Amino acid sequence: MRITATTRSPGAALAVLAGAQFTVMLATSIVNVALPQIRDGVGLSDGGTTWVVNAYGLAFGALLLAGGRAADLLGRRRVLLAGLAVFGAASLAAGLATSSPVLIAARALQGLGAAAIAPAALALVMDLFPPGPGRGRALGVWGAVSGAGGAAGVLLGGALTQAWGWQWIFFAVAIGTLPVLAGAVVSVPPAPVTGSGRFDLPGTTAVTLALTALVWGLTTARRSGWTDTTVLGAFAVTAVLLTAFVLVERRHPNPLLPPRLFRAGRVTVGNALMALLGSVWIALFFFLPLYQQQVLGSSPLVTGLGQLPLAAANMLGSTLAPRISRRIGPTATVTAALLTEAAGLLWLSRISAHGSYVADLLGPGILIGLGLSIAFVQLTALSVEGVARQDAGLAGGLVNTSRQVGGAIGLAVLATLAGTATAEAAAHQPQLEALTAGYRIAFGVSAAVLLATAALAPLLTRRRESGPSEASPNPAPQPAADGRR
Template sequence: METFVQEQKQQRPGTTTLPWASLAALAAAQFTVMLATSIVNVALPQIRSGVGLSDSGTTWVVNAYGLAFGALLLAGGRAADLLGRRRVLLAGLGLFAAASAAAGLASTSSALIAARAVQGLGAAAVAPAALALTMDLFPPGPGRGRALGVWGAVSGAGGAAGVLLGGVLTQAWGWSWIFHTVAVGAAVVLAAVAAAVPSAPAADGGRFDLPGTAAVTLALTALVWGLTSARRSGWTDAQVLGAFALAAVLLAVFVLIERRHPNPLLPPRLFTAGARVVSGNVLMALLGSVWIALFFFLPLYQQQVLGSSPLITGLGQLPLAAANMLGSTLAPRVSGRIGSTATVTTALLTEAGGLLWLSRIGAHGSYPADVLGPSLLIGLSLSIAFVQLTALSVEGVPRADAGLAGGLVNTTRQVGGAIGLAVLATLAGSVTADAATRRPHLEALTAGYRTAFGVAAAVLAATALLALLLVRRGSPRTGPSGVGDAHPGPPAPATVHCPQPIAPHTEK
């Protein structure tokens, strides 16, 4: 640790705080928004009875957050670049904390769903700004690899911790304390960011691409709404097809706007920085399609089939979270020894193996026999893949677009997750409905969950094969920084590739 601190002091002489302290605050911000993605899953039955939700309303407690989060990430990233990353991060955390408190105080379904949507809006500002500030603090080199390891640990563990904390709080004090606790946590993180994270200058010149932002936000909203509605009304429903058609039209309009706007929301230079940005985002979307579904189906199996309480279900996520954090710590070292291509491919294949193991769950199984082993395997490999693909998605991006690149990789993960969850939930529901006509209820539910895990395993196996092509072709041979194909060797000096330090008094 002493060597690491000295290395980072050399990298950023203009800052008044050590980068590892700033990283702790930024990672906590990312952990908080990822926590809110899954923290309600275990408590949905209690929330439903508490505010009188219908079946569709219960779904929207989850979807309202994910919809606002995913649809507005690009806008949040661009705002961070233009207005100042620290300023946008603090504003996002404040909005997130206020919306979390409002959700905990909600007494009607409409108030709760609206608060969750505003929560997602705050998260869309927090996630890209925090990642961009991390890239500012840690230039390419060993320090960035370590920073992304920490980032991956808290990002991946956020989903598992959400299930754990949701179960503990729901059983101990009731569902409203889920949101009260998140609100307090966000307020603490806001104070930590204000104290530990130095200011970064906003991009010079340019103006916000409002037409492009509106077009892509409405397009993603229509797409995610159509996907989530398809779970309830079917893929051929007129409203679902209409939502997909609207999304396609709006995306075409967005492309036209971007080609003509002097300061586009998605500037071409973001993609001409190298094939790595495109490759990383494509692979992250596929990984996201499985990641979000995992934290949706696994707690359902534990509660509805194994009969676990919310508390026991939450505690059951501890091994997954621990393995996730271990994998994120190991990711830069593994990549430095065997290269990014081998690391990503091996991690994705290992996670596919864990999901294939989960596809053998039984209706009369147990947590130790059916869940524990695959959870450890999945947690370890998921975090390694996440760290590598996050690094790949921001490598080579101009500093002025770092917030936008962070928003893009979060967008692809969220939209990929929405698509994956919608498809897998529809498929699992169809299998369960068919099996229910000739098999007991628990066996029918298990058949649906097994199908979802099996298909997810196949998706990740195909993603691993795709990574062999994309990562090898798009990544340069670099030192062990967590990015690129590299052979073992001594770390590059901390003073190499060091951009200008962050100006500590640019923002208030």
């Protein structure tokens, strides 16, 4: 007898799906602390070292829409399992790499697996938990593990690198993927293939290449400058490909981004605000470890341990988010969360070159963790609210794409601003003072972005007509008639 969704525990499935999201976020941040050791281990240049991070983020961000649409057309459970298998194998290959091309290729393959995992897992959560308090609690768990994965990556990266070497940051991810894959086979129920029509290959190719060119141009701009001909060429290619994507979408009978997706719920505004939040989020976990190590002189392990209060606050905020939303409403919740995170970043903008962890980082980290987690949970929920069931995977891919692309843009801009401020300060200040000046600029501008985002949050009250499948609670997902999983 086939086991259906009604005979399995939604709690167990949620734990596995949250574990899948945790591994994706872990792989995003776990390499940051170990970059100097990785550079020496495989003979990378300083410029090449950034591609250990960028190869993963580039593949992940560019392929999320394709991953989400594939989940709708091929079956979300099937795409989740395939993504986990690719992700685990790529993690193992990265740990075994002895040359830079192999390592960077393995990181790109990790990003490919993550691009399948993230939207499929989020769509499965939506399948398992119909709209209401249950879905709110499930997305709270989702938000908690997302934030915890980012912070845990810094902690584990530092501990494993210091104890056994940089290879173990990848081996640990590979080992951790195994129980998640096994749990998905056992606990995640078969889901129906909800999408219909042909896969939009021309549109998918155009938007994937456009996002690749955009993110590549942004990451290159951090090193070469915004007026570099290569960077300007990448942006020109992005514009051409996005124009081609729009033209293809208008003519394709089954477009990758159907217009109905943006007519449902708060998809458009929710994704715009998520992109702004992502522009600050990714940069935060880039600059904080640098300040701790380069200015305060912390070891990789101590740097990782310093993320624990932020991670704890993140988990607490994710747990409280659904309750706060029910009490004061989603828009007020998002606004308050963004203002709380902005307050933490303003506090960080006062860091000192001769400061300490307790005086300069502990308090701001707690405020940031609370605000970030609550805003993330609510914006994720609002960005998929009202979406027709056949587009749930695509909606999950879109909100993740918004966060990733927003993060790439934000990091490129903030790194440029920080670098400029440091270079100017270095002319008349000691090195540590100059570095701190750059970090203060990055945190201050991040706070300003969040204040602007909070000012836009009232637009979330303009809710459009919901999709037909969300007008009433979703039925429990059943196996596809054709047996696809």
